Structure formats: C-alpha cells, structure tokens
Amino acid sequence: MSEVVVSFENVTKTFPGMESPALDAVSGEFRTGLITGLAGPDGAGKTTLLRLVAGLMEPDSGTVRTLGFDPFADSAAIRGDVGYMPQKFGLYEDLSVQENLNLHADLRHVIGEARRESFERLLEFTDLKAFTDRLAGKLSGGMKQKLGLACALLGEPKLLLLDEPGVGVDPISRRELWRMVEDLVDRGIAVVWSTAYLDEAELCGTTLVLNEGTKLFSGTPAEISDPLKGRCFHLRQPGEGKRRLLTDALLRPEVTDGTIQGHNLRLTFRPSTKPFEPDEIGAGSEANWSPVKPRFEDAFIDMLGGGPPGESPLTARTEAIPLDGKTVIEARGLTKKFGNFTATDHVDFDVKRGEIFGLLGPNGAGKSTTFKMMCGLLVPTEGTATVVGLDLRHSASQARQRLGYMAQKFSLYGNLTVVQNLVFFAGIYGLHGKRQRERIEDMTEIFHLEPFLITPTESLSLGYKQRLALACSLMHGPDILFLDEPTSGVDPVTRREFWTHINGLVERGVTIMVTTHFMDEAEYCDRIGLVFRGQLIANGTPDELKQSVADDSNPDPTMEDAFVSLVTRREEAATET
Amino acid sequence: MKSAGFSLRRLKALCWKETLQIFRDPSSNLIAFGLPMVMMFIYGFGLNLDSSRLRIGVLDEAMGTESHGFSAALQASPSLEVHRYETRDELAQDLVDSQIRGFVIIPPDFSRRVKNPADTAPVQVVTDGSEPNTAHFVEAYVNGIWQTWQLQRSEDRGEKLEPEIVMTPRYWFNPSADSRNFLIPGSITVIMTVIGALLTSLVVAREWERGTMEALLASPVTRAELMLSKVLPYYALGMFSLLLCVATAHWLLKVPFRADLLALIVVGTFFLLSVLGIGLAISTATRNQFNAAQAALNAAFLPATMLSGFIYEISSMPAPIRAFTHVIPARYFVSAIQTLFQAGSLWHVLWPDIFALIISAAFFLGLTARLTRRRMD
Numbered sequence: 042m043s044e045v046v047v048s049f050e051n052v053t054k055t056f057p058g059m060e061s062p063a064l065d066a067v068s069g070e071f072r073t074g075l076i077t078g079l080a081g082p083d084g085a086g087k088t089t090l091l092r093l094v095a096g097l098m099e100p101d102s103g104t105v106r107t108l109g110f111d112p113f114a115d116s117a118a119i120r121g122d123v124g125y126m127p128q129k130f131g132l133y134e135d136l137s138v139q140e141n142l143n144l145h146a147d148l149r150h151v152i153g154e155a156r157r158e159s160f161e162r163l164l165e166f167t168d169l170k171a172f173t174d175r176l177a178g179k180l181s182g183g184m185k186q187k188l189g190l191a192c193a194l195l196g197e198p199k200l201l202l203l204d205e206p207g208v209g210v211d212p213i214s215r216r217e218l219w220r221m222v223e224d225l226v227d228r229g230i231a232v233v234w235s236t237a238y239l240d241e242a243e244l245c246g247t248t249l250v251l252n253e254g255t256k257l258f259s260g261t262p263a264e265i266s267d268p269l270k271g272r273c274f275h276l277r278q279p280g281e282g283k284r285r286l287l288t289d290a291l292l293r294p295e296v297t298d299g300t301i302q303g304h305n306l307r308l309t310f311r312p313s314t315k316p317f318e319p320d321e322i323g324a325g326s327e328a329n330w331s332p333v334k335p336r337f338e339d340a341f342i343d344m345l346g347g348g349p350p351g352e353s354p355l356t357a358r359t360e361a362i363p364l365d366g367k368t369v370i371e372a373r374g375l376t377k378k379f380g381n382f383t384a385t386d387h388v389d390f391d392v393k394r395g396e397i398f399g400l401l402g403p404n405g406a407g408k409s410t411t412f413k414m415m416c417g418l419l420v421p422t423e424g425t426a427t428v429v430g431l432d433l434r435h436s437a438s439q440a441r442q443r444l445g446y447m448a449q450k451f452s453l454y455g456n457l458t459v460v461q462n463l464v465f466f467a468g469i470y471g472l473h474g475k476r477q478r479e480r481i482e483d484m485t486e487i488f489h490l491e492p493f494l495i496t497p498t499e500s501l502s503l504g505y506k507q508r509l510a511l512a513c514s515l516m517h518g519p520d521i522l523f524l525d526e527p528t529s530g531v532d533p534v535t536r537r538e539f540w541t542h543i544n545g546l547v548e549r550g551v552t553i554m555v556t557t558h559f560m561d562e563a564e565y566c567d568r569i570g571l572v573f574r575g576q577l578i579a580n581g582t583p584d585e586l587k588q589s590v591a592d593d594s595n596p597d598p599t600m601e602d603a604f605v606s607l608v609t610r611r612e613e614a615a616t617e618t
Numbered sequence: 619m620k621s622a623g624f625s626l627r628r629l630k631a632l633c634w635k636e637t638l639q640i641f642r643d644p645s646s647n648l649i650a651f652g653l654p655m656v657m658m659f660i661y662g663f664g665l666n667l668d669s670s671r672l673r674i675g676v677l678d679e680a681m682g683t684e685s686h687g688f689s690a691a692l693q694a695s696p697s698l699e700v701h702r703y704e705t706r707d708e709l710a711q712d713l714v715d716s717q718i719r720g721f722v723i724i725p726p727d728f729s730r731r732v733k734n735p736a737d738t739a740p741v742q743v744v745t746d747g748s749e750p751n752t753a754h755f756v757e758a759y760v761n762g763i764w765q766t767w768q769l770q771r772s773e774d775r776g777e778k779l780e781p782e783i784v785m786t787p788r789y790w791f792n793p794s795a796d797s798r799n800f801l802i803p804g805s806i807t808v809i810m811t812v813i814g815a816l817l818t819s820l821v822v823a824r825e826w827e828r829g830t831m832e833a834l835l836a837s838p839v840t841r842a843e844l845m846l847s848k849v850l851p852y853y854a855l856g857m858f859s860l861l862l863c864v865a866t867a868h869w870l871l872k873v874p875f876r877a878d879l880l881a882l883i884v885v886g887t888f889f890l891l892s893v894l895g896i897g898l899a900i901s902t903a904t905r906n907q908f909n910a911a912q913a914a915l916n917a918a919f920l921p922a923t924m925l926s927g928f929i930y931e932i933s934s935m936p937a938p939i940r941a942f943t944h945v946i947p948a949r950y951f952v953s954a955i956q957t958l959f960q961a962g963s964l965w966h967v968l969w970p971d972i973f974a975l976i977i978s979a980a981f982f983l984g985l986t987a988r989l990t991r992r993r994m995d
Contacts (some may be wrong), residue, residue, distance in 0.1 A: 056995065092832075092994050095836050097832065097835055097836060097993055097994040098993055098994050098995045099993065100866035100995075113993075116992065117623075117838070117840075119839060120836070120838035121838050123836065125832075126828060126833070127829050127832040127833055127836070129828070129829045130829075130833075131829050131832055131833025131834075132830070132833075133635065133639065133830055133832050134638070134828070135638070135639055135642045135643060136635065136638055136642075140635070140638060143631070144631050144634075144635050145837065146630070147627050147628055147631030148628050148631060148632075148834075148837040148838060148839055149838060150625070150627065150628075150835060150838075172956070192833070193833075388698065414995070
C-alpha cells in the first residue's frame with residue numbers, strides 16, 4: 042500500500058565557492074503512507090535535496106526521479122502534482138490570506154467548483170476562516186505556516202515537500218500542524234518534513250538523516266535508536282554539583298555522551314559496559330541509576346562517534362569569581378512597547394551569581410527584546426534592568442565592560458580573518474600588548490582555532506563561527522555572559538561542546554543568561570523563565586516546571602509538554618475571566 | 619499535462635498580484651506617484667537656466683545729467699537689480715563676497731566726453747569670472763542697455779541716427795526662449811527612468827529575498843509568464859505616469875505640447891520597455907534589493923540625468939563620451955520628447971529615435987529573458 046514516489050541515487054551537488062559538496066552521493070526514497078523526516082543540522086544539505094526533488098536545481102551527478110519523471114528536465118510534468126513549502130513559507134506578506142490562496146489556485150488551475158470546494162476545505166482545515174481578509178504579514182508564525190501549507194496543498198498534490206516548517210512557530214502550533222500533516226498522509230499524500238530538531242524527526246514514520254552533505258542513516262526512528270537500547274541511563278538524585286559530576290562522568294572511558302537534565306544527569310554508555318557506582322564520581326548515597334529510553338539525538342551523537350570530552354580547557358583559564366550569593370541581574374516590571382505592540386510586558390526576575398538563567402519561548406515571544414534590555418541595547422519603556430548593581434538606563438557602558446554578549450545572528454566581521462576578529466574584539470574591550478597576545482593565544486588554544494587563524498571568518502563552518510563568537514565575547518573575562526540563541530542550527534555534538542564550555546565558566550563563578558527556543562537546551566539551566574506573548578508565564582527550575590504539569594496520564598513530562606500545558610492553562614484561565 | 623504551456627489565467631493572476639503589491643507597498647507608491655510630481659515641480663520651478671534679475675552695483679562718479687540718465691536706464695532693466703555704491707572699495711568687497719555679480723563704474727569725465735562727438739566715453743564693467751555664464755550675461759545686458767540708451771539719447775535730441783543693420787532674433791519652437799520649455803520635457807525622461815529601472819529593479823530581487831520566488835518556481839508557472847507578469851503591470855504604471863506628467867506639464871506648468879497622443883504613446887512605449895528591461899535584467903542578475911538599487915542608479919538614473927542631453931548638451935561633450943551616449947536609451951527619448959513638446963508629431967524627425975529605442979528595448983528585454991531561469995542555483 043505504500044508506494045515509492047521519489048527515488049534518488051548517488052546524488053551530488055556542489056555550489057561554486059564551496060569547498061565540500063552540499064550533497065555527496067546521497068541515495069534514498071520517499072514513500073506515501075508516512076511522513077518522511079529529513080533531519081540534520083544547518084548546512085547538512087536538507088534544502089538542497091528538497092530543491093533537487095522539486096526540480097528547482099539540477100544535480101551535478103546521480104539521478105532523481107520524482108513521480109516517475111526527471112524533475113529538472115521534465116519539470117512541467119511534475120509541477121502540478123508537487124506541493125512545495127519553502128523556508129519562511131513563501132507567502133506574499135502584503136497580500137491577504139484570500140489573495141494568497143487565489144494566486145496559488147490560479148497558478149495551479151484550480152477553478153470553478155473545485156476552487157470553491159478547495160478553499161472551503163482548506164480554510165476549515167487550517168482554521169483560517171475568520172482571517173481571510175488579514176494580510177499574511179500580520180499573521181502569527183503558526184498561522185503563516187498553516188497558510189503556507191494551504192497554498193502548497195491547492196491542486197491536490199501527490200507529494201508534499203515541507204522545508205523546515207517547524208522553525209519560527211510555537212510548540213502548540215507545531216503540534217497542530219503535525220496533526221494536519223498526519224491527516225494528509227492518511228489521504229495518500231507522500232509528505233517530506235525537513236527539520237533541524239531531532240526531537241521532531243523522532244515523530245516521523247521514517248527518516249533520512251543528513252550531516253555535512255552525507256547520509257548518516259535512513260530508517261525508522263526506532264531502528265535508529267535500536268543500537269542504544271540498554272545504554273542510556275539517568276543518574277537520579279545526584280546531590281549537589283551536577284556540572285562537576287557531569288564532567289567527571291564524561292571523563293570515564295565507558296561513558297560516550299552525557300547531558301544535564303534538570304537535577305539529573307543523562308548518560309550514554311559504550312556497548313556492553315555497565316553503569317559505574319554513583320559513589321565513584323562522588324554523587325552521594327542518594328544517587329541511583331534508572332534506565333531510560335534512548336532518543337533520536339542519542340543515536341545521532343553515537344553515529345558521529347560520541348559526544349565531546351567533558352572537561353573544558355576554559356575552566357582552568359578563567360579567574361575564579363567568589364560565589365557571594367548576590368543577585369547580579371535583576372529585572373523589575375520590565376516593559377517594552379513598539380507602537381501599540383507590547384513586546385515585553387511587566388517581566389520580573391532575579392539571577393544570582395554563578396547561576397544559569399534561561400529565557401525559554403517560541404520565536405516572537407519577546408525573549409530577545411527582554412534580553413536586549415538586560416544588556417543595555419534597548420531602553421525599556423517602563424521598569425528597570427540592573428546588572429551588577431548598575432542601572433542600564435544610566436550606566437550601560439560601565440556595565441558592558443563587565444558583561445560579554447553573544448548575539449543571535451552571527452555578528453563577527455565575515456571578511457576579516459579569525460585572528461583579525463580576535464584582535465578587534467580584544468581591542469574594543471581595552472586589551473593591549475602582552476595581555477592581548479596572551480588572551481588571544483588562550484582563546485585560540487581553548488577553541489582549537491589554530492588551523493583557521495588566517496581563514497576569512499565567513500568561510501568557517503557554522504560550528505566554528507559559533508566557537509569564534511564565544512571566544513570573542515569572553516575575551517575580556519566578563520563575569521556575566523549573555524547568550525542569545527547561541528546554538529540554533531548547530532549539530533548536537535557542537536551544541537554539547539558549547540555547553541561544556543558554559544558549564545566550565547559557571548564552575549568558576551560566571552553568571553550566564555541565555556535565551557533559547559530549544560526545549561531540550563533549557564535542561565542545562567538552573568532556572569528557567571517561560572516567555573509567551575511578551576509575558577513571563579512561569580519561572581522555576583526545570584524540574585519544578587515539569588513537575589507542575591505532571592499528572593496520571595503523563596507522569597514524566599518533557600519540557601515541551603510543560604510549556605504546552607502551562608500556556609494552555611493560562612489561556613483557559615484568561616477565557617474564564 | 620495540464621500545467622505545460624502558456625496560461626492566460628496564470629498570467630492574469632500574477633499581474634493582479636503585482637498590481638496589488640504596487641498599491642500596497644508605500645515605497646512603490648511614493649516612487650510611482652509622489653516622486654514624479656515632486657520632480658516635475660523641482661525641474662519646473664527650481665531648476666532654471668535663464669538668469670533673471672542679476673544683482674549688480676553701480677558707482678556714479680560723474681554725478682551729471684548724462685551719467686544719471688545712463689544709470690537710470692540700467693535700473694529700469696527687468697534683467698538687473700541695481701544697487702548704488704559710494705566707493706570703489708565697497709564695490710570690490712561686495713563682488714568678492716558674492717553679494718553682487720558685477721559692477722559698472724561711470725568715471726568723473728563721463729558727461730564731458732559723451733557730449734564731445736569726437737571723443738568716446740568709457741564705462742568700466744567688472745564681472746565675476748568665477749561663474750563665466752553669469753559673467754557673460756552681465757556683460758551682454760550692460761552692453762545692450764548701453765546701446766539702447768545711446769539710441770534713445772540721440773532720438774531725444776532730435777537726431778535721427780539710423781542704424782544700418784538691425785538684428786531681430788527669433789527663437790523657433792520656443793519663442794519665449796524659456797528654458798523650462800525644454801527642461802520639463804527632459805525631466806520626464808528622468809521620471810520614466812526612475813519608475814522603469816529603479817522600481818522594477820527592486821521587484822524581482824524582492825521576490826528572491828523573501829523566498830516567494832522559490833514558491834513560484836515550484837508551481838507550474840512558465841518563464842514567459844513570470845517575465846510578462848513583471849513587465850505588463852509596470853508598463854501600465856509607467857504609461858500612466860507619462861500621461862500624468864505630460865498633462866501636468868501642459869496644463870499646470872503651461873509648457874506647450876504640440877504633438878498628438880499617438881506619437882507620445884509610441885515614443886513612450888519603446889523607451890519604457892528599454893528602461894523596464896534594464897531594471898529587470900539588473901534585478902534578475904543580482905537577486906538582492908540593495909545591489910539592484912545601486913546598479914539601477916548607476917546604469918540608468920545617472921546616465922539619464924548626465925548623458926542624455928537633458929541638461930548638458932551632447933554636442934559639447936568630448937568625442938568618446940559623445941560616442942558613449944549612443945548606447946543610452948534616455949538620449950533618444952530626450953530628443954524625441956523635446957520634439958513632441960516643442961515641434962509636434964514630426965514623424966520623419968522621430969523615426970531615428972524610435973528606431974534606436976526599439977533596438978534597445980529588444981536588447982534589454984532579451985537580456986532579461988536570458989537571465990530569467992526556472993531554477994534556484
């Protein structure tokens with residue numbers, strides 16, 4: 042009953058000016074009857090593969106067959122039967138919902154009765170009926186995504202290609218979209234869903250995992266995590282000092298990978314080894330092991346040969362800051378309005394020295410706005426933001442000398458070399474002469490930048506760009522570090538390594554404030570503030586937040602479950618009053 | 619295969635989409651409707667190559683009836699604004715300070731020498747040579763007034779001084795020799811270029827930047843539909859602006875328009891298609907709004923202002939630049955539209971310009987067609 046609609050063999054595609062191919066001899070197929078997850082970090086080749094399948098590009102070598110045709114040479118033959126939703130959904134933002142639909146209906150010759158029926162059905166399906174006159178640019182992320190899907194579905198395609206539909210959308214809308222796509226699969230449409238989130242791939246019927254242009258794996262998520270059965274454990278109730286414990290655990294030869302999960306550690310062991318006694322790393326008498334189900338991400342890391350080592354060289358090179366238990370970051374009634382839109386609405390929180398505080402929320406929730414007020418880049422409309430006792434409204438530059446900032450978008454100079462960037466950032470933070478040389482040498486060594494010192498920054502891989510950005514923000518030895526979406530799009534191994542560095546800094550007393558929309562990443566934080574529509578809807582340790590939504594049907598909720606429940610609860614409360 | 623081949627429905631849908639976007643995008647609105655009006659009035663009132671009311675100084679050292687008469691004649695001239703001075707130093711100082719454009723000194727022995735038929739009466743005229751154009755005007759005006767004054771003086775004394783040759787200048791096509799009458803038609807060239815090249819250079823690039831091009835390419839749209847959907851709405855918009863400009867020039871700014879509508883539409887069409895071609899070719903090649911705008915500015919807007927003959931005479935340019943102006947479509951349009959305004963629908967005069975515009979339209983649209991690809995890489 043499941044039919045192969047797309048097959049590709051040894052497909053290679055290289056873009057001019059790039060050293061390695063975007064796709065390197067990748068083979069596989071897409072079928073009807075299930076959602077195929079096309080998974081991999083940014084730069085893995087997902088979009089390139091989708092474009093090849095849609096006939097938007099010609100492969101350098103290898104063959105692609107889409108619905109029985111060569112999609113590039115016979116593009117006219119497949120256009121009508123392929124629905125394609127590009128990244129950012131490909132909508133005309135200055136056209137209304139209805140006008141976008143009209144355009145795509147005309148382009149695909151959906152006319153007469155069929156047109157009326159399709160509109161009826163799709164508007165019903167996407168819940169956009171009440172918004173047909175609204176401009177697409179004024180829709181929320183989730184609604185844009187649904188409209189993009191509706192446009193791609195006009196003309197009843199046999200194959201639906203979705204390029205990162207989960208980006209820029211809150212978890213609730215993402216779940217809704219997922220249900221809609223499952224519905225389409227039941228009607229016999231083949232769906233390909235590309236994603237950089239491995240937890241999203243885990244839900245797919247089958248997956249194709251790409252990394253740096255090569256195929257890492259194809260098969261069902263169960264098949265992928267099969268080799269990890271019996272190798273993943275939680276270390277529960279490990280007492281104090283979870284970051285130190287993780288470092289020590291990762292130093293043991295039998296451990297291949299480990300992360301912090303709230304108060305617990307999550308470790309992956311080598312095949313046919315057993316967990317060691319918790320006491321051996323000083324985890325305390327209360328600590329105990331409990332086996333957990335392996336996840337897609339565990340498998341991904343295992344396929345790449347395990348996670349990075351646990352000890353960051355940064356720890357030894359950072360001056361210890363005495364833990365005085367003082368509050369170093371403070372927000373009081375923080376509000377920012379842009380016109381009549383309130384991006385941040387009366388937000389309060391405190392961060393103590395040596396803590397990791399995370400702002401978690403979907404894109405557009407107001408995380409970055411809050412964040413920029415905290416480091417003095419935006420002036421609040423109301424309320425105060427204080428860092429190390431300095432009000433950022435009046436002494437922003439004084440405070441800035443004490444804090445490091447790593448921006449969301451790559452903010453280094455692309456056409457300067459790595460070493461030029463390092464020298465520049467050392468210079469603007471006032472490091473000169475011997476001190477500057479030493480610090481640059483340190484950073485080069487810690488982040489393994491030696492081979493790239495004279496490489497222009499723009500040609501570095503995403504992982505190295507991110508390392509360099511962190512190195513630049515740490516140049517002046519700040520005691521507070523602001524990280525805005527530091528790991529979005531990077532592969533899980535690089536993300537682990539990044540957090541190893543962060544953990545190392547925290548151990549020396551550095552305070553971290555981080556924003557993220559990765560639910561998983563929030564587990565590294567000591568405390569989390571959940572941000573939704575400009576408001577801080579919950580604030581607590583990851584375990585507290587998860588426990589607050591646990592019930593009989595879901596005794597061990599994930600961070601995403603917690604988020605969805607807390608938002609739903611809040612909305613229910615709002616409709617009642 | 620329902621999707622293959624050209625479809626009028628798709629083309630109509632795309633054109634409608636483009637039209638909605640033009641009307642909803644504030645910057646398109648401004649470029650299409652606001653800018654032409656502003657430019658018409660700037661060129662119409664702000665820019666003027668005629669020099670009217672030049673400020674000059676007069677120092678009458680003779681203080682006699684004769685010298686009074688002459689300085690009164692200067693004062694009566696509509697072209698001069700005369701200020702009286704007491705000393706030579708003040709005159710020199712004000713000329714240096716650019717308070718006046720030149721000065722006239724009537725020497726103490728003026729009255730005596732002018733009465734003596736055997737003698738000639740000198741008058742000193744000093745002008746500001748740092749602005750040669752103005753300096754010439756000052757000289758010519760003073761000279762003219764001097765001639766008239768002498769003539770008048772002889773007549774007053776009952777002498778009939780019949781000049782042997784009288785020069786009566788007549789300006790054909792522009793009888794009042796008003797520079798506005800050729801500047802305003804020329805400025806329409808610049809306006810058309812802005813709409814045609816600058817506005818369209820942004821639109822294709824914008825589709826690439828916003829990812830909508832990718833969605834279009836994945837639909838059954840053909841290359842021809844894609845290109846026509848960009849050309850037709852902007853052609854309509856450009857023609858509308860052209861008619862609006864001509865109407866404003868004719869009825870509001872009172873610049874005579876002597877041709878018929880057909881000639882205007884023919885000339886306008888081929889020029890508009892040329893600049894649309896330039897804009898679209900740039901936009902298709904760059905796929906980036908910033909680069910497209912920069913390129914359009916340099917490739918279309920600046921040549922249309924500087925090298926089209928609209929302000930600077932092509933015949934007075936150095937030979938290599940003169941040769942280069944032949945590849946600039948604006949050059950042909952300037953010459954054609956000035957003919958339309960000032961001389962009328964003289965088809966035998968217009969044909970060479972129209973022919974050149976047809977060639978350039980074909981070239982740039984052909985280039986766009988070559989650059990338009992149904993692929994992402």
